[in-house]
Amino acid sequence: MTPGALGEVLGLPPIPRGTWAGEALYVSPAALRRGEDPEETAGRLRGLPGIAAVRVRPGGFLEIVVAVPGELVTEIGAVPPPATSAAGDVAGSPWEDLPRTWANPGFVVRYAHARAVAVQRWAAELGVGGDFRPELLEGREDRAVLRLLAEVHGRRVSRDPGWAAYAEQLALAYHDAFEGAAALPSGDEEPSEPHAARVRLARAVRDVLAEALAALGETAPDRL
CATH class of the missing domain: 3.30.70 (Alpha-Beta Plaits)
Structure with missing residues (x-):
């Protein structure tokens, strides 16, 4: 559900x-x-x-x-048009471009998007694929990301969605998952179904962060 x-x-x-x-x-x-x-x-x-x-x-x-909380990623896809004000203006980004360090929340968000994009690219090169099994997204890091992704529907219909703070939280959770719940095989490891599930989770993160950045007037970067 x-x-x-x-x-x-x-x-x-x-x-x-x-x-x-x-x-x-x-x-x-x-x-x-x-x-x-x-x-x-x-x-x-x-x-x-x-x-x-x-x-x-x-x-x-x-x-x-x-x-099966992992099922929610199946309904996250293409980025809707950015939210606009009554005057038709897209909300402004609260972040600076520099410094590109962990102390800058804007960098943390943009880097999370770039990492999620890179996972899709690397997964294709390494042959990670197959059917998506949402029940495999059961690790602590996976569930922390899912918990934040579950907020996106409510934020889309909210008068005050708080995209900036939300994107920062989702980005931090995704960085933890990227480091602690690998979406890609390493060394001689063979691609597995858990890898494929986490690649699909990364794609959902990519799409939601792109949506949040678009609402804030930014184009989500594929590389940093």
């Missing part, structure tokens, strides 16, 4: 909560907003494929746990 599909069922995007280290948790006020009995709504959700658990909080909010 992806956040987009879950949002269609609920009538509004679900809100990811927690770290996702143990469970991929969303919270939703959908039942209250629609004037429904939260227990009845929870019962309907429990019967849907891809739902691991549904709990009703005091006050009527729903806690929804999805079984």
Whole structure:
């Protein structure tokens, strides 16, 4: 169950909560907003494929746990047109180009995009491919990236999406994943299904960072 599909069922995007280290948790006020009995709504959700658990909080909010959080990357693709103001202006970038060091959040974001692009290029050269198995994105670093990717639907419809701060968080999580959860084989290692899953995760990061940068008036760099 992806956040987009879950949002269609609920009538509004679900809100990811927690770290996702143990469970991929969303919270939703959908039942209250629609004037429904939260227990009845929870019962309907429990019967849907891809739902691991549904709990009703005091006050009527729903806690929804999805079984395979990695599925969400399948609904992240091409970059939508950048957000514009009432005057038609794209939001301005908050970052400077220099210095190109880890102390500059703009560099951190741009470098994360360039790394995610490079992973696609290197994966093709090394023969990493095959069917995408989202259930293999279960490592700590993988889940941290997925947790942030799960926010993109809500940010797209928000009046104040906070693209800059979001891009910084996603970039940092992706750098950790790049270093700690390899998407590419090393040495004599053969390409594997976990590699292919992480290459697909990198592609989702690439697309979301490009979207965020476009909303901030920047063209996402392929190389730095």
